[in-house]
Amino acid sequence: MLQTQRQVDVHWNDPGPRGGRLLGALCAAFACVLLAGVPLASATLGGDAASIDADRAQIKAQTGPSTPGTSYRMQELDLPSGTVVHEYLSTAGKVFAVTWQGRSIPDLRTLLGDYFQPFVAGAAAGHHNHHHLAVTQPDLVVRSGGHMRALAGRAYVPSLLPPGFSPDDLN
Amino acid sequence: MLACRQRAHSRASSSLSARHRRLLGASVGAALFAGLCGCGGGGGGAGSSGSSYTVGGTVSGLSGSGLVLEDNGGNALSVSGNGSFVFTTALSNGASYTVAVATEPSSPIQACSVTNGTGTISSSDVTSVTVSCGQSIASSGPNVATLTVDSGPPALPADDTDIDTSFVTVTICAPGSTTNCQSIDHVEVDTASYGLRIQASVLNASLYSALPQVNESSSGSPLAECTVFADGYTWGPIKTADVQISSESAASVEVQLIGDPDYPSATTPNDCTGTGGEEDTVDSFGANGIIGVGPFAQDCGEGCTSGVQSAWYYVCPSTSSCSDHTVSLAQQVTNPVVLLPTDNNGTIVELPAISAAGAATVSGVLVFGIGTEGNNDLGSATVLTADDTYGDVTTQFNGQTLTQGFLDTGSNGLFFSDSSITQCPGATPGQPAFYCPGSTLNFSATNIGLNDVSSTVSFSIANLDDLASSDFAFDDIGGTAAVANSFDWGLPFFFGRNVYTAIDGQNTSAGMGPYFAY
Known part of the structure; x- marks a missing residue:
């Protein structure tokens, strides 16, 4: 949250017409989230469509293909390190799931937002298994697995899943 | 030939643990007893005459010495080779x-089973009894380290102990020193990671301060690493150490120190802490260290030598100011096996079979080298070539083709997805992904190597909640896959098998690694 806020401030203080145009662009990416009253920390998982753009900027990713579904849209984000993130946005306008795959795990503090601390607490409570993690809470499910050089995982909020959507459909 | 001595003691010795049998085998001069007893091999014996008929059959798979069979609780027969x-x-x-098997082979240890072993004589000799001997476990040698499945480091609180985790003892020395050394027990053995990581908290002050820091060659700054596992990360600097396992030593190995107080949690880089939970203590990690002996020589490999980096290696001009950085292969944390002077092309994990009910502890061996010594031949093992990017094979299960199949001592279950299997009730966070079927279920899956060789594996899934909480080793537990296209063959797969892991770029009697064989 702090880092996202800092980026906005930097551009806000940048004077001149370029700064003004930047502000306009930033509105799309960040400010609208602020105006909507959604704390940036709850962007991303559980957040709205604009939070995906905020994530993209925060994790310095390129926008990948967007795949429409009947009850959702999947937005791919491609990290410079090669890791690929998928964010699932329901037609109700909420990010209900995030998946990742790559050599390392992306910044889940950003991607899970308010769900990050419950995720970390849940992970610490489970068995030690360095290649398999399951966190199952009433409002958060995380699965993380794979081995060194090839890690993947998914996180979703059961109450935000679109009707008829199975977590098995996440990829 | 040991069987001659054991014939008299067959009742007692059949109840000895595998470890005791192995000690017995090592302590008795085989040649001495060969001369004294003159035990016959298979075959021979009385032919059928009058109303008397013989009982016999065929032995297969025998490679160890010391097999003794019995009929009706007596008539001990020492068998020294395959055949009738x-x-x-x-x-x-x-x-x-x-x-029945009165005494199983002891040198090396094998498990033998009898089929068609009971019946009634019906006017003819019986020749249909079959005895098949399986796994042979190396008993001794400079390249053999004891591998233990137990409750983990004694310092681990009871509620932090783990099931199905295998450990080895590793001795760490300051480079070049034979005196500034420390033996570290309960280092987890992991065939799905690469390189040695040790908890700084278990090192004595003398050794801790004597391990040289690795400085990244292009920047000259100290090198640190965020090792990202599926369940959390370890953070700490890269040091060099001499590493001894079994009786073999690797000099100047790049290792990671976990939880080094010089690299405090509070200043761990954000892209590292953002990957999950910190596991920089024995309690949170579950072991005093981890030795990655999987199919690669370096932990990150080519991916860290160029390009944009995140949550791997860092240069740290000061220990509280670290930034993502590339690092050469030579400076990456290295699988110690490839730095052994000999027996450096791979490993064999050899754990004995255990009861479906589980076992409190299990003792096996970690053997270094494949086909390099008398005790590490591939034998008839099936070789499955793995891909040289990820070290995976393909696994077919339930009609699905899963591209990430891997043999993984570092996982405490068989993790694969089958929505028809009942999951455990969610009493414990982290546990609900395990399976808890009403009764034990039997399955099979087929592993396929890049060499198009395939191997079908039968396995069982029991109800985890029904298994004894006092046991720490199970060959029949599993849960849902965390990754849709993966089949993670965790430690349950390894019981009763010798599993070979050949390292990428290393030559073996069956060609170049990476491959798995069993």
Whole structure:
């Protein structure tokens, strides 16, 4: 949250017409989230469509293909390190799931937002298994697995899943 | 030939643990008893005459010495090789017979099982008893380290102990020193990571301060690493150490120190802490260290030598100011096996079979080298070539083709997805992904190597909640896959098998690694 806020401030203080145009662009990416009253920390998982753009900027990713579904849209984000993130946005306008795959795990503090601390607490409570993690809470499910050089995982909020959507459909 | 001595003691020795049998085998001069006893091999014995008929059959898979069979609780028969056998005592028509293994082979240890072993004589000799001997576990050698499955480091609180985790003892020395050394127990053995990581908290002050820091060659700054596991990360600097496992030593190995107080949690880089939970203590990690002996020589490999980096290696001009950085292969944390002077092309994990009910502890061995010594031949193992980017094979299960199949001592279950299997009730966070079927279920899956060789594996899934909480080793537990296209063959797969891991770029009697064989 702090880092996202800092980026906005930097551009806000940048004077001149370029700064003004930047502000306009930033509105799309960040400010609208602020105006909507959604704390940036709850962007991303559980957040709205604009939070995906905020994530993209925060994790310095390129926008990948967007795949429409009947009850959702999947937005791919491609990290410079090669890791690929998928964010699932329901037609109700909420990010209900995030998946990742790559050599390392992306910044889940950003991607899970308010769900990050419950995720970390849940992970610490489970068995030690360095290649398999399951966190199952009433409002958060995380699965993380794979081995060194090839890690993947998914996180979703059961109450935000679109009707008829199975977590098995996440990829 | 040891069997001659054991014939008299067969009752007692059959109840000894595998470890005791191995000690017995090592302590008795085989040649001495060969001369004294003159035990016969298979075959021979009385032919059928009058109303007497013989009982016999075939032995296969035998490579160890010391196998003794018995019929009806006696008539001990020492068997020294594969092929036919006949008990010397003939039986009358209508008599019953029960063939059993009185003493299993001890050098090397093998498990043998009898089929068609019981019946009634029916006017002819019995020749249909089959005895098949399986796994052979190396008993000794400079390249053999004891591998233990137990409750983990003694310092671990009871509620932090783990099931199905295998450990080895590693000795760390300051480079070049033979005195500034420390033996570290309960280092987890992991065939799905690469390189040695040790908890700084378990090192004594003398050794801790004597391990040289690795400075990244292009920047000259100290090198640190965020090792990202599926369940959390370890953070700490890269040091060099001499590493001894079994009786073999690797010099100047790049290792990671976990939880080094010089690299405090509070200043761990954000892209590292953002990957999950910190596991920089024995309690949170579950072991005093981890030795990655999987199919690669370096932990990150080519991916860290160029391009944009995130949550791997860092240069740290000061220990509280670290930034993502590339690092050469030579400076990456290295699988110690490839730095051994000999026996450096791979490893074998050899754990004995255990009861479906589980075992409190299990003792096996970690063997270094493949086909380099008398005790590490591939034998008849099936070789499955793995891809040289990820070290995976393909696994077919339930009609699905899963591209990330891997053999993984570092996982405490068989993790694969089958929505028809009941999951455990979610009493414990982290546990609900395990399976808890109403009764034990049997499955099979097929592993396929890049070399198009395939191997079908049968396995069982029991109800985890029904298994004894006092046991720490199970060959029949599993849960849902965390990754849709993966089949994670965790430690349950390894019981009763010798599993070979050949390292990428290393030559073996069966060609170049990476491959798995079993």
